[in-house]
Amino acid sequence: MIDEVDAVVVGAGPNGLTAAVTLARAGVEVRVYEGAATVGGGASTQELTLPGFRHDVCSAVHPLGAGSPAFRAMPLGQYGLDWVQPPLPLAHPFPGGSAVVLARSAEETAASLHGDGRRYRRLIAPFLGRWDGLAPDVLRAPLAIRPRHPALLARFGARAVAPAALLARLFRGERARGLLAGLAAHGVAPLGSPVTGGIAVLFALAAHEVGWPFPRGGSQALSEALAAYLRHLGGQIHTGHPVSSLDDLPPARVYLLDVMPERLADLAEGRLPHRYVQRLRRYRHGPGVFKVDYALSAPVPWTAPACTLAGTVHLGPSFAEIDTALRAAYRGEAPATPFLIVAQPSLFDSSRAPDGGQVLWVYGHVPHGWRGDLTAAIERQIERFAPGFRDLILVRSIAGPAQIQARNPNNAGGDIAGGACDRLRLLFRPTAARVPYATPNPDIYLCSSATPPGPGVHGMCGYHAAQLAARRMFGMTPAERTVKGE
Template sequence: MTPDAVIVGTGPNGLAAGVTLARAGLKVELYEARDTIGGGLRTESLFDRDIVHDICSAVHPLAAASPFFTRFALAARGVELVHAEAAYGHPLDGAPTVLAHRDLDRTCRGLGPDGPRWRALMGPLLDRSEAVVDLVLSGPRALPRAGAAAPRLATRVLGHGTALAARRFAAEPARALLTGVAAHVVGRLPTLPGAAVALLLGHLAHRAGWPLPRGGSGRIAEALAADITAHGGAFHLGRPVTDLGELPPARAVLLDVAPRGLVRIAGDRLPARYRARLERFRHGPGAAKVDFLVSEPIPWRDPATALASTVHLGGTQAEMFRQETLTAQGVATGEPFVLLVDPAAADPGRAHRGRRPVWAYAHVPHGSTDDPYDLIRRRVERYAPGFTDTIVAHRSVTAAGYEEYNPNYVGGDIGAGAMTLSQSLARPVARADPYRTPLPGVYLCSASTPPGPGVHGMCGHLAALSALRREFGIRRAPSLAPQPALTG
C-alpha cells in the first residue's frame, strides 16, 4: 500500500511528525539509517547490561512543558518523569554550591541578597508560564495570543542578554546560576538568544522542573513509536536515505535532517537560490561527551551538589562569558563549560550494585577531534576531588564523532544550527513557512527549523501541521491524547 507520508529520521521531531500525521488518519512510513529509533533519545547499555546510559539527551524540561508533549500525555503512556531534590546546581570555588529548586521560595532563600531579584525575574514568568512556553516553542504563530507574556519575556531578555547582564545581580551565586542555564545555547555569551534560553529553562525549573524519564530517555522514543504503530505507521530501520528517489511515492515527505542533509538528499532538484541559502546556514560550537561508569556517588566538595541531577561546571559568570565566547570563535580553552548529569540522583534505579552512570559533555570548537576525557575529568575534579578514583570505565565521543553518530550534529553541533539572533528568528532560511521547501510536498522538520533545539517535538509537530494543511487540506490539528487501547 502506497504511503500518504514518508518521514526520514526518527529523532524526537521525526517521531512527533509521525504521531501527528498518523493521528490525522494518514498512512505513514518512517525511515531510519540506524538499527534503532530515537536519534537524540537513544538509551543503551555501554559497559554493564544492568546500567543504561543516555547517548545524547538526558534531562527534559521541555518534554515536561511543551504543547506537543502536554497533549501527548507522557505519563498516561507509562513514561514517568522523575525529579532530583534540586533541578540543577552550580558549584563555585570556595563557596557553597548554588541550587535551583522547584520551590521558588527555597531557591530565593539560598541566594541571599539576590533572592528578591531572582523572584522578580522568575515570578512574573511563572505567572504566565504556559503563554511563555507557547510563545517560545510555537514561534510567530503564538504572538497573537501571547498577551502579557511577550513583554514580560522581552524586557527580561534585554536585561540579561547584553552587557547589562553583569550588573543584574549583586553577588556571584545568582549571576552564575542564571549564566549556567544561558550556556545551554552553546554559543557566545551574553546574547539575546542565550538570555531567552536562560529564562525559558530557568523558570521551568520552578514549574515543571528538569526531570529525567525513569529508565532513560529512550522511554520517550518508545512511547512515540508505539503510538505511530498503533495508528498504522511503519518503520524501516537500517535504511539510510541518500536521495529522494529512494523513497516510495508519497504526497508528503518530511525530512528530520539538517540543511546540509536536505542539500545532499535533494541534490540538483533544489532551486539554486534556495540551495545557496541552505549552504549559508551556520553551525555552532561542538559538544564533546564522555559517558562514565563510576563505582560510587560523585564525591562533591560540597555534598549539597548531589541534590541536583544536572550540574553546571562553568565557574563564575565572567569565566563562562569568556569561555563560551572563545569556544564560539574556535579557540579551545583549558577549562570549558561542562554540563554533567547524574541520572541516579533522580532515578535511583539507574544505579546497580553501587555503580552508576554519569553523563558529561564539554563545549568545544566546532569539529574538534580532541578526546575530551581528560578535559572533562579534570573539570569534575575541580569540584569533586577524588572523582578520578571512582571511574570504572568511560567512553569518549569527540565533536567530530558526534557528527559521525548523527549527521544532523554537524561538527558536533547538537543544536542543529548556531543559535544566533538571526538564526533564532529564521531557521533555516527566512520563509513565511519555514518547514516547506520549494520542492512539491517536501518539508523540513528537524531542529534546524523553528523553534530550534530541545526535546519538545514542536519542530516535527508544526511541520506536520503545515503538510496536513497544504497537501491534504486538513486544517484541524488531530488529537494527540492517549486512547483507551494505548493506556492499558
C-alpha cells in the same frame, strides 16, 4: 509498483516522531524511515561503558520535554514514559563547598542567591503559573503563527531578546550571575549574543513549572513511547533504512525531513530551486561538544551537599569563566577551563546502573569539528568541586565531535544544537523566512532542530512542520480529526 502513502518522515528522532504522530492524529497515513537500527536519534540510551550501565548517548535531562505542548497533548505515560523528578533540578557549586540551587520552588532558589533573591523573584514572577500560556508562544517560529497570548509573550520577549550579559547586570553578586550564565549556556552561544537571556529565563521558569526531569530508564524511553503511540495510531516505522535520496522512498503527497539543511539539499536534489539549495549548503553550524560518559563505583563526592540532590550540575562558577569558555569554542580554541553540564541520573533511577554503580554524563563545548582530547581538562574541572572523583572511575566512554557526528549525522561537527545559535540565528533558521518549515517545493518540509524553536528534546520543530503540512496538503489539523480508539 510501490504504493503511494500520504506522508513520509525521514528520521526517527524526537522531532521526526512528533511530526509523524501529529499527522497520524489527523488521520494521515504515515511511514517513518530511520537509518539507525533503533528509533531515538538524540534521545537514545546505550550501554556505552560496561554491561548494566545505561548511558544517554546525547540528550539526558529534559525540562523542555516535560514542558513541551506537543508531548503534553499525547498520552505517552500509557506507552511507558515515566518522568523522574530529582529533589533539585539543578545545583551550581562554587569553590569552598557552597552552591546555588535552581529548585522547584522559586522562593528556595531566591534564598540561595542571598542578596539577589529579591531581584531574581522580580525577574521570574510575571511568568510563574503561566507555563501553559507562555510555552506554545515561545516554542515556535516568531513570525509563522499568531501568538495566543500576545501581552504575555511581549512581556517575556522584553527579557528574552536581551543578551545574558545584559540581564546579568540586574544582579549584584556572583552567585546569581553564575547561575544565569550557566542557564544561558544551554543555548551554546557567547553570553553577549541576543536571546541568551531569554534562554536563561526559560530554563529557570521550566524548573519551577515542570522541573528538569529525565525518563526512567533513559532518554530512549521517551523515543520508544513516541514510537509506540505512533504505531497505535496506525503509523509505520522502518529502522535500519538509510535514505540517500527521496527517490529511494515510496511516492508520497508530503515529505517531512528531520535532517540538517545541507542533508535536505542532498536528499531533495532536483526537487528544489538551485538558489534555495545553495542557501541550505551555506548553513552555519556552531561549536561542537566533547562528551564523556563514566561508569563509577560510587556517587560523585561533591563538596557542596546540594549537588547530591540535583539531577543536573553546572561546573563553572562565575559568569566570566563560563563566557570565556563559550567564546573560546566560537573562536576555534578549546577552553583551558571548560564549562561543564553534568547529569547524574542513576542517583535517582536505580535502573540505570548495577547495585553500587553510577553513571555520569558530562560534556563541554569545543570548536566545530575539533579533533583534540578534552578529557583531562574535564576531569580537572570535576575534581575542583569533587576531590577524589578520579578514584571512582571504572570505565570512560569518550566522544569528541567526530564520534558525536558518527552516532548521529544531524550533529555535524559535534554540533548538538542544530546550527549556530549566536546573533539571531536561533530564531531565524535555516534561512530568514517567515515560515521556516516550508521549502519552495510544497511537498517537502524541514522538521529538524535547524528550525525554530531549535535544540532540545521537545518535538516542537516536528509538531509545527506537521501542523503546516496537515493544513496545506490535507486541509486539516489534528484538532479537526480524532483517530478512533485514541
